[in-house]
Ligand SMILES: NC(=O)C1=CN([C@@H]2O[C@H](COP(=O)(O)OP(=O)(O)OC[C@H]3O[C@@H](n4cnc5c(N)ncnc54)[C@H](O)[C@@H]3O)[C@@H](O)[C@H]2O)[C@H](O)CC1
């Protein structure tokens with residue numbers, strides 16, 4: 305929900321506007337449950353759940369409304385909730401602030417609006433919320449809960465002890481998984497979050513990358529790039545991109561003939577050569593061993609399309625059970641391989657057709673075609689284009705970052721490496737979506753500096769800022 309909110313904000317629909325819609329929906333539910341003139345007690349907590357009800361109070365002119373704020377106004381935790389409190393103060397609305405549980409008096413209302421806690425609840429209800437919850441449960445009033453009954457975990461439906469016993473819940477945007485088992489009526493209200501906030505990647509998607517302060521070396525991925533042979537820059541770009549996208553370790557397995565050159569690009573890479581000047585079947589057993597201890601493998605950058613190299617990719621994937629990003633020439637073997645591995649395939653439109661997939665000039669048609677083809681393959685697809693389409697055969701995401709300057713060579717290797725690093729820490733669909741978003745943003749930042757003259761290494765430098773969400 306937090307991710308969708310941020311994406312909505314980036315699309316020009318800020319949280320305060322959503323709160324106005326939520327409050328409006330709460331007021332509608334009140335009108336449904338009580339006749340004009342009825343007494344309504346709005347019990348508001350200090351977060352945005354409370355804020356929703358403070359808005360609702362403004363919409364209930366035909367009712368006898370008393371607002372109980374649990375806590376001093378200075379302790380309201382968000383600006384948008386505080387602004388709505390200030391609006392009630394300015395309007396001299398009937399209101400009380402409850403600074404300790406002894407000071408809470410619900411009165412004898414016809415209807416209670418429970419807006420103490422929503423999705424922000426942590427642990428058992430503290431005071432004065434606990435006292436207020438008991439008073440609400442003891443009263444004979446009809447109880448309308450905002451978003452979720454206070455004290456109930458919206459994801460699981462569990463309560464850590466006491467929770468409000470509601471007659472009806474008005475929840476927002478989408479059903480919450482935890483509400484299904486509650487013994488009360490649940491109404492889902494649309495609050496104007498654009499569908500695009502869920503379809504298109506946005507800054508909210510970056511929330512998935514938040515790191516645990518307690519993390520250790522290796523927690524963020526040990527990534528192996530298998531490639532090189534005819535090209536040496538591609539595997540080096542992919543591996544460096546994995547590091548820039550947050551991986552702790554990036555290794556390259558490449559032919560001995562090019563290993564020195566690959567190492568020469570960066571001292572941050574761990575390079576391991578195998579005999580000869582290109583990948584072949586004889587290398588597969590060692591590669592499988594080496595890959596088994598890694599979190600993700602990126603297959604393809606600079607590998608070339610020699611028959612023996614493609615045969616090796618086929619044999620590797622057939623025996624591999626981990627997570628792999630498959631790019632470039634390696635893509636063509638994917639449709640014919642029966643593998644246990646979790647694959648993220650990163651074709652451009654031409655490579656997609658070579659894999660047997662269809663494409664279309666219209667992005668909405670393409671979205672549907674990519675979803676179907678991903679379902680057929682049983683793998684995640686990231687189909688590159690002006691609009692990148694990502695699908696695991698079920699969900700679809702579309703990425704709009706990036707610019708025409710990125711048609712330069714090497715940007716695909718940067719994307720594949722980033723996808724490898726992210727696949728080490730996120731589910732495949734999210735890894736692909738965030739990689740596409742970050743790579744495109746890095747390209748946009750690079751275009752600011754270099755326009756159509758940007759090169760792939762410019763993206764490497766800007767990938768950390770792009771994945772942090774810095775403004776272009
Ligand atoms: N897009 C949306 O989903 C929208 C949701 N809205 C509403 O916002 C709430 C979530 O708001 P948030 O501020 O994140 O959290 P809460 O208001 O639920 O609670 C935070 C508040 O509560 C305190 N607290 C936490 N746990 C406890 C406890 N066990 N006992 C006492 N107090 C507790 C904490 O310290 C904070 O002060 C969502 O449910 C919707 O109702 C938006 O308005 C519209 C968009």
Ligand SMILES: [K+]
Nearest residue numbers: 421450452454
């Ligand atoms: K609530």
